[in-house]
Amino acid sequence: xxxxxxNYSESWKSLPWxxxxxxxxxxxxxxxxxxxxxxxxxxxxxxRLILKSTAARLLAIRQVSQLNAGKKTAGIDGKKSLTFKERxxxxxxxxxxxxxxxxxxxxxxxxxxxxxxxxxxxxxxxxDRAWQCLAKLxxxxxxxxxxxxxxxxxxxxxxxxxxxxxxxxxxxxxANGINKRVIELDIEKCVRxxx
Numbered sequence: 001x002x003x004x005x006x007n008y009s010e011s012w013k014s015l016p017w018x019x020x021x022x023x024x025x026x027x028x029x030x031x032x033x034x035x036x037x038x039x040x041x042x043x044x045x046x047x048r049l050i051l052k053s054t055a056a057r058l059l060a061i062r063q064v065s066q067l068n069a070g071k072k073t074a075g076i077d078g079k080k081s082l083t084f085k086e087r088x089x090x091x092x093x094x095x096x097x098x099x100x101x102x103x104x105x106x107x108x109x110x111x112x113x114x115x116x117x118x119x120x121x122x123x124x125x126x127x128d129r130a131w132q133c134l135a136k137l138x139x140x141x142x143x144x145x146x147x148x149x150x151x152x153x154x155x156x157x158x159x160x161x162x163x164x165x166x167x168x169x170x171x172x173x174x175a176n177g178i179n180k181r182v183i184e185l186d187i188e189k190c191v192r193x194x195x
Contacts, residue, residue: 008084017062020055027053028141035145043142050138057094060133061087064126075125076107082126090127094134101131 027050034043050056065071065082074080082090094101106122113119124132140156147155152163171180 008088012084012087015058017059020059023055024050024053024059024137027056028137031138031141032145035142047138047142051098051134052095054091054095056134056137057091057098057130060094060137061090061130063133064129068129070123073123074107075123075128076105077125077127079126090130093127094131098131098134103128103131 027046031043031046031050034040034046061082065087072080104125104127106124109121109123110118111121144155150163150166152158152160169175171182
């Protein structure tokens with residue numbers, strides 16, 4: 001039995017992760033370009049190709065089982081981590097059921113807030129997280145192609161510092177001559193709040 005465990009361990013560690021990332025990125029780039037060109041059919045075909053890609057499935061499993069901050073958080077099934085063998089079994093499960101994935105229930109954890117009340121955090125199983133990550137790998141390039149160039153919120157590889165840098169470069173005394181200005185808007189009254 002120990003020999004089998006070591007075999008799975010070595011097999012997992014010896015996978016060509018850099019090649020997987022390159023192959024996935026190449027597919028994602030094609031999705032991005034297809035969406036930008038308005039070719040929805042091609043983009044959807046490429047997204048299905050990502051969902052069927054062994055590289056994408058293994059990278060998604062690696063992300064949720066090794067790299068994510070919450071990788072040791074158990075879902076409703078009680079699993080906090082996956083053995084090397086279970087990772088390969090999950091890859092096979094994703095392969096046969098990625099088009100009709102059935103989510104398991106979520107585990108509820110109550111987290112205290114500063115005001116003394118509690119908020120609910122719902123935690124999916126590792127398998128559900130892997131499927132979600134795989135779906136994200138397929139959807140994200142199409143999503144990115146539709147964003148405005150200067151949109152910085154909730155986007156991969158972008159942060160508030162990028163927005164600050166853009167403002168600094170374009171509002172400093174040497175930029176755009178006298179044509180620069182800052183417009184302040186108060187949109188609070190534009191948002192409807194139900195009491």
